Amino acid sequence: MALQVYTASLLKEGLVAYLALENGQPSWTSDIHQATVSEEDTLDALKQAAEQSEQENIIVAPYAIDVLKTEDGIVAATKREQIRAEGPTIELPQDNLRESRQAA
Amino acid sequence: MYQYSEQDHQLLLERVSQFRGQVDRRLKGELSEEEFKHQRLRNGLYLQLHAYMLRVAIPYGLLSSEQMRTLAHIARKYDKGYGHFSTRQNIQYNWPKLEDVPDILDDLAKVEMHAIQTSGNCIRNTTSDPLAGVARDEIEDPRPYCELIRQWSTFHPEFNFLPRKFKIAVSGATHDRAAVAVHDIGLRLVKSDSSEETGFEVYVGGGLGRTPMLGKVIRAFLPKQDMLTYLEAILRVYNMLGRRDNIYKARIKILVHETGEEKFRELVEAEWEKIKAGGLFLRDEDFNWVKGFFNDPAYEAIPDNDVDFENLMLNNAEFARWVDKNIELHKQSGYRIVYLSLKTAHQPPGDVTADQMDAIADLADKYSLGHIRTTHRQNLVLSDVQLKDLPALWEELKALDLATPNYNHVTDIISCPGLDYCALATARSIPISQAITARFDDYDFINDLGDVSINISGCINACGHHHVANIGILGVNKKGTEVYQLTLGGSAREDAAIGKIIGPAFEADEIVDAVGKVLAVYLESREEPEETFLMTYRRLGQAPFKERLYG
Ligand code: HEM
Ligand code: SF4
Numbered sequence: 001m002a003l004q005v006y007t008a009s010l011l012k013e014g015l016v017a018y019l020a021l022e023n024g025q026p027s028w029t030s031d032i033h034q035a036t037v038s039e040e041d042t043l044d045a046l047k048q049a050a051e052q053s054e055q056e057n058i059i060v061a062p063y064a065i066d067v068l069k070t071e072d073g074i075v076a077a078t079k080r081e082q083i084r085a086e087g088p089t090i091e092l093p094q095d096n097l098r099e100s101r102q103a104a
Numbered sequence: 105m106y107q108y109s110e111q112d113h114q115l116l117l118e119r120v121s122q123f124r125g126q127v128d129r130r131l132k133g134e135l136s137e138e139e140f141k142h143q144r145l146r147n148g149l150y151l152q153l154h155a156y157m158l159r160v161a162i163p164y165g166l167l168s169s170e171q172m173r174t175l176a177h178i179a180r181k182y183d184k185g186y187g188h189f190s191t192r193q194n195i196q197y198n199w200p201k202l203e204d205v206p207d208i209l210d211d212l213a214k215v216e217m218h219a220i221q222t223s224g225n226c227i228r229n230t231t232s233d234p235l236a237g238v239a240r241d242e243i244e245d246p247r248p249y250c251e252l253i254r255q256w257s258t259f260h261p262e263f264n265f266l267p268r269k270f271k272i273a274v275s276g277a278t279h280d281r282a283a284v285a286v287h288d289i290g291l292r293l294v295k296s297d298s299s300e301e302t303g304f305e306v307y308v309g310g311g312l313g314r315t316p317m318l319g320k321v322i323r324a325f326l327p328k329q330d331m332l333t334y335l336e337a338i339l340r341v342y343n344m345l346g347r348r349d350n351i352y353k354a355r356i357k358i359l360v361h362e363t364g365e366e367k368f369r370e371l372v373e374a375e376w377e378k379i380k381a382g383g384l385f386l387r388d389e390d391f392n393w394v395k396g397f398f399n400d401p402a403y404e405a406i407p408d409n410d411v412d413f414e415n416l417m418l419n420n421a422e423f424a425r426w427v428d429k430n431i432e433l434h435k436q437s438g439y440r441i442v443y444l445s446l447k448t449a450h451q452p453p454g455d456v457t458a459d460q461m462d463a464i465a466d467l468a469d470k471y472s473l474g475h476i477r478t479t480h481r482q483n484l485v486l487s488d489v490q491l492k493d494l495p496a497l498w499e500e501l502k503a504l505d506l507a508t509p510n511y512n513h514v515t516d517i518i519s520c521p522g523l524d525y526c527a528l529a530t531a532r533s534i535p536i537s538q539a540i541t542a543r544f545d546d547y548d549f550i551n552d553l554g555d556v557s558i559n560i561s562g563c564i565n566a567c568g569h570h571h572v573a574n575i576g577i578l579g580v581n582k583k584g585t586e587v588y589q590l591t592l593g594g595s596a597r598e599d600a601a602i603g604k605i606i607g608p609a610f611e612a613d614e615i616v617d618a619v620g621k622v623l624a625v626y627l628e629s630r631e632e633p634e635e636t637f638l639m640t641y642r643r644l645g646q647a648p649f650k651e652r653l654y655g
Binding site: 009011012013014015016054056057060061078079080083084087088089090092093094095 | 130131132133137151152153154155156184185186199200201202203450451452455456457458459460523524525529532534535538581584586
């Protein structure tokens with residue numbers, strides 16, 4: 001079975017978050033590397049913790065995603081989830097960026 | 105431009121405070137996400153891939169400099185310092201926090217703006233010709249009609265829960281710059297055959313998405329006094345008969361298609377007969393009142409030439425290129441229309457930073473009577489610039505990176521946000537637009553190619569209008585890899601056409617070459633430089649392009 005982590009959006013900020021479960025205590029982190037990776041038998045625990053956070057209005061729309069273990073830690077399996085984890089793949093517009101490019 | 109009445113202000117304030125309450129209750133957990141979702145989507149607030157996304161309405165693409173400054177302020181204070189002008193002439197913010205949205209809406213309300221009708225299954229923000237009121241080919245200014253539609257449709261109780269979203273576009277000129285044929289309803293102002301009266305040619309059932317269709321003309325001439333009753337009749341028929349069982353078949357284009365054009369027309373006419381006498385017949389005083397908001401500004405009587413301008417044209421090739429590509433004639437002698445290109449190698453198509461927005465607002469005040477327009481090709485327009493001011497304006501635009509001479513040329517690419525931002529996306533679109541721009545960013549080449557459009561969508565919803573591009577690119581996900589389908593031969597103008605898929609999709613690292621081949625076939629095959637890409641394609645068909653791409 002594939003390795004999985006739980007992800008969602010933070011209710012207040014809308015930002016991407018991953019579930020870390022420590023001693024049964026859930027917390028949400030923007031860093032996928034800190035997410036708790038589920039082995040087969042712990043997915044249920046993650047699911048329950050995610051649903052609990054949803055009920056507590058910390059996060060919205062939780063779901064499990066496939067991840068891969070690599071040398072650099074875990075990486076989301078799909079392009080969509082990689083982009084969610086790392087942000088847009090393009091440089092965001094910024095005034096100083098544009099000016100420095102123009103000057104170059 | 106239209107000025108809010110007391111009631112308009114009151115309506116907005118009440119709406120913002122209502123939404124503030126809803127947000128508050130959501131944050132406290134008194135509303136579930138399921139309950140709240142419907143409320144936020146009534147206020148332009150989506151939850152996207154990375155964050156919330158707020159879509160702000162720009163009625164028929166018209167902005168005052170003060171409004172633009174507010175948009176800049178919002179980008180700076182509540183977002184990451186930029187916004188995205190969309191193909192619906194609106195602006196989207198990609199990073200607002202839920203708790204800030206009521207404050208954002210308050211700031212917007214102060215300058216007569218809001219995010220109503222930018223999402224949900226209602227009549228969406230009406231779009232129009234960005235050159236309304238200043239174009240030389242105009243039959244009549246469409247903005248008063250857009251404004252009447254806006255007022256009639258805002259919170260219209262009967263049409264607040266349609267089977268699906270509903271988009272209306274209005275054009276008042278001979279050349280279609282509003283893509284009327286690909287809207288749920290397209291209205292084209294025309295002169296009647298028998299008199300000098302203007303009225304509407306009415307298109308219904310156009311749309312893009314997974315089933316692209318061109319609108320059908322269901323009435324060749326509608327007296328303008330009957331505009332609202334006729335719109336009401338169309339919407340009633342749609343509201344009654346449109347499919348609610350299947351989201352992919354819910355748009356009016358499917359209803360028109362499944363009912364048949366003739367039968368659909370009969371249904372509308374029958375409904376209209378019933379309601380037109382008692383409905384919102386528009387009287388002269390209604391027109392006079394609304395037209396009063398769109399009177400010509402006080403243009404100066406000035407000659408249509410200027411020595412300094414002409415000297416610079418002769419002596420500065422770069423300036424001459426910009427004038428050639430991004431300047432259009434104005435109905436008024438001595439004035440010009442200026443396109444601000446939001447298509448550079450440095451920023452995603454349609455993206456503008458807060459500093460750029462502020463600077464554009466200042467330029468509008470300084471050179472263009474304080475107004476800015478947005479276009480459905482994701483550019484901006486300064487509509488009333490004096491010829492003598494063009495050199496100075498050009499210098500300032502260059503410094504802002506808003507003077508790329510490419511309007512309606514190959515690097516003037518429409519691109520939806522795609523998988524970099526959008527939760528529905530199947531592939532990225534911005535990096536493809538940037539790669540194409542990087543490859544073809546050479547003035548002589550762009551100039552030689554002439555009028556050609558490339559549009560990119562990151563999924564079948566087609567927000568990037570790929571179906572109606574001369575060269576359309578659709579990103580799809582093929583077994584986990586982003587691949588790109590090429591369609592050729594579309595047009596969003598008066599010769600509207602849906603492009604045809606040319607063959608199997610290309611990988612991300614092949615698509616720029618593929619576009620290059622298509623352009624090469626055109627350059628080799630055109631009979632004369634005046635023959636545009638679309639003309640050549642229509643003359644030759646797909647064969648030579650297919651041969652080069654796959655042969
Ligand atoms: C929050 C991101 C967006 C979502 C969730 C979204 C969703 C959709 C969907 C589901 C459709 C298909 C509708 C149908 O076929 O019934 C659609 C069509 C469309 N959207 Fe978007 N869209 C988004 C962003 C944009 C942007 C950024 C633009 C402008 C660049 C845009 C403009 C359009 C247009 C022009 C169409 C096609 C016209 C039509 O048939 O309605 N949308 N969108
Ligand atoms: S076309 Fe698809 S990917 Fe692009 S904005 Fe629309 S829904 Fe998102």
